[in-house]
Amino acid sequence: MSQDTQRSVVVERTSGGHYVATNPRGGTITFSTDGGTEFTPVELLLAAIGGCSAADVDVATSRHAEPTEFSVAVTGDKISDEQGNRMTNLRVTFSVAFPDEEGADRARAILPRAVKTSHDRLCTVSRTVELGTPVATEVKES
Known part of the structure; x- marks a missing residue:
């Protein structure tokens, strides 16, 4: 697959049920599975x-x-x-x-x-x- 077509993110655990996704440009979005306000x-x-x-x-x-x-x-x-x-x-x-x-x-x-x-x-x-x-x-x- 060429460099021009590939898209990616890295998801890291920040604490139990909480995660942050980071794109190659440094943008981040947090999310969770615990029913709080995060997505x-x-x-x-x-x-x-x-x-x-x-x-x-x-x-x-x-x-x-x-x-x-x-x-x-x-x-x-x-x-x-x-x-x-x-x-x-x-x-x-x-x-x-x-x-x-x-x-x-x-x-x-x-x-x-x-x-x-x-x-x-x-x-x-x-x-x-x-x-x-x-x-x-x-x-x-x-």
């Missing part, structure tokens, strides 16, 4: 799905008009069955509004197409989830 891993997955699509749609629409409202709600059901723990019924709902100004009609007109294109082709996160890309795991010898 859980599942919530990070939902945020990644919504954030990826939001970025695609924002680029396509905001070049025509600056939105007065732009939010993306991502929901799903966490289940446990014979296949293990997983998310089902994933849904991404856009709430976008534009002011009455030049370009706003064009932005409103392309919004549905931008959402569809993000879902069908552009959003790496949701495309990966939907296509079911295998995840390899290994234990590194210390």
Whole structure:
């Protein structure tokens, strides 16, 4: 795999049930599994799905008009069955509004197409989830 295509993060345990993910540029995000205010891993997955699509749609629409409202709600059901723990019924709902100004009609007109294109082709996160890309795991010898 070439250097240009690889993406990575390193997750480190900071205390019991608490972690920090660091990207190669030094950015960090903390998360936990203890039910506090930090995001859980599942919530990070939902945020990644919504954030990826939001970025695609924002680029396509905001070049025509600056939105007065732009939010993306991502929901799903966490289940446990014979296949293990997983998310089902994933849904991404856009709430976008534009002011009455030049370009706003064009932005409103392309919004549905931008959402569809993000879902069908552009959003790496949701495309990966939907296509079911295998995840390899290994234990590194210390």
